Amino acid sequence: MPSRRRFLATLGAGALGGLAGCTTSADEPPEPATPELDADRQIYGSDGNWSSFGCNAGNTRSVHGINAGEAPVDGVSEDWRVPVPGLQRNAPVVADERVYLPTRSSLRVYDATDGTELWQADGIGDSPVVRSGTVFAADGRENVVRALAADTGDERWSVETDARPVGPSMYPGTPLVVGAGERVYGLDPGTGESVWSRKVFGTVLPSPPVWNGYAAAVATEAGEVSLLTLTDGTGIQRFRLPATPVCPPSADTDAVYVTCRDGTTYALSGDTSSSSRRLWSVETGWSPGGIALDSGLVFAGTSGELHAVESDSGDVRWTHQLGDWRHTAPAIGRDTLFVGGDRLWALDPTPKEGVLGSGPAVRYERSFHGRVGPGPVLDDGTLYVVAETGPDSTHLLALS
Numbered sequence: 001m002p003s004r005r006r007f008l009a010t011l012g013a014g015a016l017g018g019l020a021g022c023t024t025s026a027d028e029p030p031e032p033a034t035p036e037l038d039a040d041r042q043i044y045g046s047d048g049n050w051s052s053f054g055c056n057a058g059n060t061r062s063v064h065g066i067n068a069g070e071a072p073v074d075g076v077s078e079d080w081r082v083p084v085p086g087l088q089r090n091a092p093v094v095a096d097e098r099v100y101l102p103t104r105s106s107l108r109v110y111d112a113t114d115g116t117e118l119w120q121a122d123g124i125g126d127s128p129v130v131r132s133g134t135v136f137a138a139d140g141r142e143n144v145v146r147a148l149a150a151d152t153g154d155e156r157w158s159v160e161t162d163a164r165p166v167g168p169s170m171y172p173g174t175p176l177v178v179g180a181g182e183r184v185y186g187l188d189p190g191t192g193e194s195v196w197s198r199k200v201f202g203t204v205l206p207s208p209p210v211w212n213g214y215a216a217a218v219a220t221e222a223g224e225v226s227l228l229t230l231t232d233g234t235g236i237q238r239f240r241l242p243a244t245p246v247c248p249p250s251a252d253t254d255a256v257y258v259t260c261r262d263g264t265t266y267a268l269s270g271d272t273s274s275s276s277r278r279l280w281s282v283e284t285g286w287s288p289g290g291i292a293l294d295s296g297l298v299f300a301g302t303s304g305e306l307h308a309v310e311s312d313s314g315d316v317r318w319t320h321q322l323g324d325w326r327h328t329a330p331a332i333g334r335d336t337l338f339v340g341g342d343r344l345w346a347l348d349p350t351p352k353e354g355v356l357g358s359g360p361a362v363r364y365e366r367s368f369h370g371r372v373g374p375g376p377v378l379d380d381g382t383l384y385v386v387a388e389t390g391p392d393s394t395h396l397l398a399l400s
Contacts, residue, residue, distance in 0.1 A: 026348040026361035029073045029335040032381075043213055043253060045171040049095035050379040053127035053207035054290050055331070057171040059250040061292035061299075063333035063378050070381030071333035073346065075364045076399035079382065080115035084108075086394045088386050089327055091289065094379035095130040098150060101396055102127055102167075107137060109153065112382070115398065119153035121146070126167030126206045129176070136176050136189065138165035138206070145178050145185075147192060157192040161185070167206030169216065174230040177216045179204025184218050186233055196233035200226050207248040209256070211270045217256045219245040225258060227270055239268050239277060247329075250291040250298075254311065255279055257298050259287040265300040265307075267314065280314030282307065289329030289374055292337070295350050299330045299337065302373075306330070306339060308349060308360070318359050320347060328373025331383070336363055338383055340372030344399075366399070 045057025046064065054061050063069040085103055092101040098118065099110040107124035110117055123141030130136075134156060135148040145165050147156040163181025170176045175186030175195045184204055186195040202222025209217050215227040215236055223244050227237040243260035250257050256268045263286060267279040284301030292299040297317060298309040303326035308317040322328070323342025330339045337349040337360070346363040370388030377384050382400040389395045 025351070026363050027335070027351060029071075029348075029363075032070045032334055042172075045210055045213060047095075047131065047172070049130070050093060050331075050377045051095040051131060052093060052129045052169060053167060053248060054209065054250060055377070057169060057210040057213075058252065058293070059169075059207065059209035059248055059290060060252065060294065061250070061290055061329060061331055062294040063331070069333040069378075071336055071338075071378060072381065072383060072400050073334055073336045073363060076344070076366055076383060079398040079400055081389070081395040081397045082110060082115045082117070084386060084394055084396050086388075086392075088394060088396075089288075089374060090125070090127060091329065091374035091377050091386070092384050092396065093127055093130055094377060094384055096133070096150065098130075099384055099396070099398075100128055100130060100135065102137075107135075110396070112379075112398070115396075118151075121148060121153050129168050129170050131170060131172075131189070134189070136168050136170065136178075138167055138178060138180075140164045140166070143180070145176075145180075145187065145192065147189070159187060159192040159194075166204060169208050169210065171210040171213055171230055177208055177210075177218075177228075177230065179206070179208070179218065182220070184208075184216070184228060184233065186230065196231075198228055198233040198235070200224065205245060205248060209249050209251040211251040211256055212253055215270065217249045217251055217258075217268075217270075219249055219258060223260070225249060225256060225268060227256070236272055237268075237270055237277070241266060246286050246288050247290050250293050252293045252311065257291050257293065257300070257311075259284060259291060259300050261286070263303075265291065265298065265309065267298070267311065282309050282314050282316065284309070286326055287329065288326055292330035292332055294332050297349065299332075299349070302326050302328050302330075302339065302341065306341075318351075320345070320359055323371070325371035325373055327371075328375065331376045331378040333378045338376045338378060340374075340376060340385060340387070342371060343367040344372045344376065344383075344385065344387070369393075
């Protein structure tokens with residue numbers, strides 16, 4: 001059936017990212033809309049900001065759903081840039097007009113309007129969670145979980161752990177979930193007191209997503225994913241994978257999705273009544289920056305080629321070449337998928353024309369001196385991304 005939306009732009013020579021000969025055209029994105037969110041009833045635990053590793057508690061990397069929110073769908077201009085270490089591997093978190101960039105040695109916090117540095121916190125190398133004016137972060141240098149004031153960085157509470165803690169996650173109204181060694185803790189976000197703890201098999205990976213607002217999907221270096229209830233840490237499902245996950249999983253209402261070192265993305269059923277615990281698996285390559293979910297599609301594999309996989313069947317809808325840089329991940333808003341690689345790409349992720357396997361249409365692309373990523377992330381109509389800007393320079397950029 002022909003698309004009801006108009007063709008947005010004429011495609012240039014570099015616009016086809018899928019199979020040769022496919023001419024899928026870009027559909028016009030919907031008008032921006034930012035519906036009010038009830039944080040206590042929003043299934044992915046979104047607060048309207050990119051306030052954690054994967055935007056929301058489900059790690060979906062989608063801003064309010066694919067047809068909502070501000071996003072630069074027609075092109076970008078640079079608002080500001082700040083220098084960052086060349087070995088930067090973590091994308092920023094953005095909330096309440098502040099940008100939080102975890103580096104190898106510290107968490108750096110910038111003003112989102114002009115890039116002015118506001119404060120730093122040493123020892124924080126994983127993505128924090130920012131909620132209601134508080135930054136929840138893991139200090140791997142001191143083996144401490146900290147709650148910091150978002151405006152000043154002043155400490156509100158801290159809790160020591162027996163092993164190195166990793167980046168936390170949190171669903172509104174439930175304990176802060178954080179791993180340290182082979183143990184997972186549920187901490188009271190107001191005081192840091194332990195609500196529950198549970199031992200798992202293998203060292204816990206950071207930023208576990210929350211499935212259906214009910215259970216944290218905790219992945220470990222031993223190749224396991226455990227679903228633990230948020231209220232008391234009870235185990236409700238356990239999966240054994242063929243290889244170690246390369247990034248935190250992502251979760252929608254139907255499944256948990258994880259990419260492993262064998263180059264395969266797996267869909268795992270969280271439903272304990274399901275006869276099949278592993279729904280499908282697809283060779284996608286690595287996705288160290290995370291997996292994106294929206295409109296019934298799973299976007300995985302940034303080690304050269306991004307795949308859009310149908311979440312119900314595991315069929316590959318399309319692929320797109322990104323170059324030889326895997327430290328990027330998609331960000332989705334206003335029916336547009338933004339991703340890095342050899343440049344910054346803005347793609348139509350759900351084209352209504354074309355056939356299964358055809359490439360997505362390109363809304364636009366933006367090149368820098370070198371590779372683009374970590375990021376992008378999307379907040380309040382602005383993309384934040386790390387890019388190589390010169391032979392010996394790397395910057396965090398704000399693009400709108």
